[in-house]
Amino acid sequence: MTLNVTGLSAVRSGRTILHPTTLEIPPRSRIGLVGASGSGKSTLGHVLIDDLRARGYNVAHVPQSPDEALDPLRSMAFHWREAEMALGLATGSTDRVGLFRALKIEGGDMRKRPWGWSRGMQQRFVIAMALIGAPDLIVLDEPTSALDPVVAATTMDLLSVTLKDRNTAMLLITHDLGLAARRVDTLMVMDEGRLVERGRTEDILENPQTRAAKSLSAHRSWLALPC
Numbered sequence: 001m002t003l004n005v006t007g008l009s010a011v012r013s014g015r016t017i018l019h020p021t022t023l024e025i026p027p028r029s030r031i032g033l034v035g036a037s038g039s040g041k042s043t044l045g046h047v048l049i050d051d052l053r054a055r056g057y058n059v060a061h062v063p064q065s066p067d068e069a070l071d072p073l074r075s076m077a078f079h080w081r082e083a084e085m086a087l088g089l090a091t092g093s094t095d096r097v098g099l100f101r102a103l104k105i106e107g108g109d110m111r112k113r114p115w116g117w118s119r120g121m122q123q124r125f126v127i128a129m130a131l132i133g134a135p136d137l138i139v140l141d142e143p144t145s146a147l148d149p150v151v152a153a154t155t156m157d158l159l160s161v162t163l164k165d166r167n168t169a170m171l172l173i174t175h176d177l178g179l180a181a182r183r184v185d186t187l188m189v190m191d192e193g194r195l196v197e198r199g200r201t202e203d204i205l206e207n208p209q210t211r212a213a214k215s216l217s218a219h220r221s222w223l224a225l226p227c
């Protein structure tokens, strides 16, 4: 089912930081939301999540750092149970083994607290939790910026594989065009609180139309980067 939102906007401290924005997110789409720092990407992500959840859609959110999602005093098993309960699912009823296998964290000890797992494993655990309820959309806000480049690329590849057979659409908010370029089919470019350009990833990177897209894609062959 295509997710449609119209007229999303945000005003903070009397300033419009997101101008009225309309979006269409087809099922299984892989969309990258890019733009300069402060252009309004995270704001759009939050407002989008709120709007869709208010209309009954299942939308998952993966924050920048696992620290934002995991309590250092609680075991990984506790977090998993909490995530199941939040979705109204019976404890142990979800396919944890399948998700862990897909994200290659099956070796993680569920009795441990987050710091007993590596950062990369923690973030993949957070992604697994986000996918428990087969969401209509998963919004990832700079999900790998706390990870080193190799772990970041591996995490994105595992996410792509995990999403492959699911209807969940993905919105990836990122500064890292190198990471996004080969992993999203569509790019949306933000500039000063407005969505100024949307198109196929290759088209935007190779033939950007707006000032914002031109400055993002300038001087680099993003599609040729190894990771």
Ligand SMILES: Nc1ncnc2c1ncn2[C@@H]1O[C@H](COP(=O)(O)OP(=O)(O)OP(=O)(O)O)[C@@H](O)[C@H]1O
Pocket: 012, 013, 017, 035, 036, 037, 038, 039, 040, 041, 042, 043, 044, 175
């Ligand atoms: N609660 C708030 N009060 C006032 N201004 C805010 C608030 N939240 C965000 N802003 C401003 O809104 C603008 C957009 O912020 P936002 O975090 O959405 O941008 P972004 O593109 O995600 O930036 P970054 O890539 O640096 O995370 C920025 O100028 C920011 O300072």
